[in-house]
Amino acid sequence: MAEIYLAGGCFWGLEEYFSRISGVLATSVGYANGQVETTNYQLLKETDHAETVQVIYDENTVSLREILLYYFRVIDPLSINQQGNDRGRQYRTGIYYQDEADLPAIYTVMQEQERMLGRKIAVEVERLRHYILAEDYHQDYLKKNPSGYCHIDVTDAEKPLIDASNYEKPSQEVLRESLSEESYRVTQEAATEAPFINAYDQTFEEGIYVDITTGEPLFFAKDKFASGCGWPSFSRPISKELIHYYKDLSH
Numbered sequence: 001m002a003e004i005y006l007a008g009g010c011f012w013g014l015e016e017y018f019s020r021i022s023g024v025l026a027t028s029v030g031y032a033n034g035q036v037e038t039t040n041y042q043l044l045k046e047t048d049h050a051e052t053v054q055v056i057y058d059e060n061t062v063s064l065r066e067i068l069l070y071y072f073r074v075i076d077p078l079s080i081n082q083q084g085n086d087r088g089r090q091y092r093t094g095i096y097y098q099d100e101a102d103l104p105a106i107y108t109v110m111q112e113q114e115r116m117l118g119r120k121i122a123v124e125v126e127r128l129r130h131y132i133l134a135e136d137y138h139q140d141y142l143k144k145n146p147s148g149y150c151h152i153d154v155t156d157a158e159k160p161l162i163d164a165s166n167y168e169k170p171s172q173e174v175l176r177e178s179l180s181e182e183s184y185r186v187t188q189e190a191a192t193e194a195p196f197i198n199a200y201d202q203t204f205e206e207g208i209y210v211d212i213t214t215g216e217p218l219f220f221a222k223d224k225f226a227s228g229c230g231w232p233s234f235s236r237p238i239s240k241e242l243i244h245y246y247k248d249l250s251h
Helices: 013-020 041-047 066-074 100-117 154-158 170-179 183-188
Strands: 001-010 024-032 052-057 093-097 122-125 131-133 208-210 217-220
Touching: 001 066, 013 052, 013 066, 041 052, 041 131, 052 093, 066 100, 066 131, 066 154, 093 100, 131 183, 170 183
Parallel strands: 093 122
Antiparallel strands: 001 052, 001 093, 024 052, 024 131, 208 217
8 A cells, every 4th residue: 555645625525536546545634734733624724734635545556646647637736725716725736745755756747747738837745744634524525415515526536547658659750651641741740631531520430539649549439429510529538638728820
């Protein structure tokens, strides 16, 4: 077993979210890394503790890297002292570790997030100085109160986690040899294939659509629909973090 402590806004939803992930063995909620070694829910503003979830997990089933990718799926890493509708220092984001051997994985994921967002993120990384267990009524709050407040979609825990680092893009030379001329222009030069006469516009058989250059899974065929636009259309990706949006003013 291994453990990590994660602050990501109101801990009710974050605990329920992590409790649903395969390989997570136990969770609890508490208050971490404040100015003093004791506090309670009413004193958080004075003691500067962060609402935090303890995640105990089986390393043979889910890695620390995967735990962190799940974490970044449901937080806004650019927001300072606010997640969802909750504001204040107690709702800051943070990764608190006990074992320094965790630091390479933590810093790698942090750097990947910053490269993807193009900005420095507001997630603090610190050794866990102390963790005060929260009051009983906070523990498993959403299991006891299924309609209770939650600022995240806890069902995101059930969606496949696709780690982009497992899908390396080949060199341009390899892509030129392996792709058709049209596929190369579309994937590497921002070209667009003709509508209605491309390979997958009217294809609705079962399967998974993948990135032709890396093999990375992108869409389930069950989420494909006939949009009438002449190109394959999907209601959602396999995982929302797979898709990045860019403003295109080229036309």
